[in-house]
Amino acid sequence: MKGLAAAGVVLPTGAWFPSCSADKPEGLSWDFDKVIDRFGSWSIKYGRLEDLGEKGSTKLSMWIADMDFMTDPLVSKALRDRVDNYVLGYTRTPVEFLDSVVSWEKRMHGYDVAREWVAPCPGVIASLNQAYLTFTEPGDTIVLQTPVYDHFRIYIEKMGRIPVENPLIEENGRYRMDFDGLERIFEEGSKVLVLCNPQNPVGILWDKETLATLAGICERHGVMVFSDEIHSDLTLRGRKHIPFCSVSEAAARVGLIFGSPTKSFNFAGLSGTAWCIIPDREKREKLLGTLEKSKLDEPSIMSLTATIAAYSHEPVWLDAVKEYIQGNLDLVYDFFKDNDLGIKAVMPEASFLIWLDCRSLGLSQAELMSRFSDDAGIILNDGISYGTGGEGFVRMNVGCPRSVVEEALSRIRKTFG
Numbered sequence: 001m002k003g004l005a006a007a008g009v010v011l012p013t014g015a016w017f018p019s020c021s022a023d024k025p026e027g028l029s030w031d032f033d034k035v036i037d038r039f040g041s042w043s044i045k046y047g048r049l050e051d052l053g054e055k056g057s058t059k060l061s062m063w064i065a066d067m068d069f070m071t072d073p074l075v076s077k078a079l080r081d082r083v084d085n086y087v088l089g090y091t092r093t094p095v096e097f098l099d100s101v102v103s104w105e106k107r108m109h110g111y112d113v114a115r116e117w118v119a120p121c122p123g124v125i126a127s128l129n130q131a132y133l134t135f136t137e138p139g140d141t142i143v144l145q146t147p148v149y150d151h152f153r154i155y156i157e158k159m160g161r162i163p164v165e166n167p168l169i170e171e172n173g174r175y176r177m178d179f180d181g182l183e184r185i186f187e188e189g190s191k192v193l194v195l196c197n198p199q200n201p202v203g204i205l206w207d208k209e210t211l212a213t214l215a216g217i218c219e220r221h222g223v224m225v226f227s228d229e230i231h232s233d234l235t236l237r238g239r240k241h242i243p244f245c246s247v248s249e250a251a252a253r254v255g256l257i258f259g260s261p262t263k264s265f266n267f268a269g270l271s272g273t274a275w276c277i278i279p280d281r282e283k284r285e286k287l288l289g290t291l292e293k294s295k296l297d298e299p300s301i302m303s304l305t306a307t308i309a310a311y312s313h314e315p316v317w318l319d320a321v322k323e324y325i326q327g328n329l330d331l332v333y334d335f336f337k338d339n340d341l342g343i344k345a346v347m348p349e350a351s352f353l354i355w356l357d358c359r360s361l362g363l364s365q366a367e368l369m370s371r372f373s374d375d376a377g378i379i380l381n382d383g384i385s386y387g388t389g390g391e392g393f394v395r396m397n398v399g400c401p402r403s404v405v406e407e408a409l410s411r412i413r414k415t416f417g
């Protein structure tokens, strides 16, 4: 023993690399059925209801992508231990952070990552912004395959770049990439494509063949791929996520992966917990140079603690939350299958967001949103915000207690039945 341990101080080793057990960690518990009052907790999701005053208090908040559950108790325990036992001084990124990402990618996704490919990052969107600054010029175009997470478009525009859409092709509720469309767009000179893997809001886990084809096309046209893999740990029904850079040598050359434990472990409010994996040395050094210049290369002590704690034990809580999410998704999917309301649910392959196809209702998008928000009292995300292909759709977040989902479905039956 040395240092603090020798002095009898309890180090938070239990949360760092505890013995891997498949059981619920002793003394730690969770209850996903419990309704937690998030009003007044500074939450963006509930802030929108607070702004509506009395009227807001009766609405269900099922939009922005965080869950209404407490985080994994091993993460909270590590954060508590950190506050209780350490000085919260200036912090350098410990090697444990890099190793926890390397080990997690191997255990969860079978991806062999070298430690030097990994670096801590501010949030995923903040890091994508830094990557646009590093690898593109103002006025350059950046390709998005819509419908896709709206903050890609929003921040590409804020950074003075131009988003260009190559919409996914939809066939019977299944989506695939339009490679011919990509070739046409790339011929006009884009330098970057932002990939959402898995894709929010349509819930697709991209397969190896698709990703390898994408990598080949991109490399041929000198296009880099920024792969946002923030939802990758929330794969459902035992499905496998495939990290973009793992699919081929071309993918490793053109790809940058951005991820974080915030979606899977539900601590999206802890910014600075993200990371990137960049196998190509030159690209890595360029991006890290930009982060360093902006002083965005020093995560806070709490964010480092949270990420290491999340990744350094067996995913017992994560498996349990995924099973609970699947139960909620099944409920929603079966409800729309069994009730002829003119709405169809697209079952996601990953994450807690479900894409509802309301096109056969024949409503304008404004009417559709008003029926959900004003008549049913449910706040959802507007499909149109995700770009071409989103019209006639809404996105529902079922990362909440089952009773909330049941209440939402009962309100939907009354409104649309």
Ligand SMILES: Cc1ncc(COP(=O)(O)O)c(C=O)c1O
Pocket: 064, 065, 122, 123, 124, 125, 126, 149, 196, 200, 228, 230, 231, 260, 262, 268, 274
């Ligand atoms: C696909 C995707 N990427 C990124 C984010 C946000 O990531 P961050 O909070 O790390 O910027 C979200 C949040 O909903 C998301 O769905």
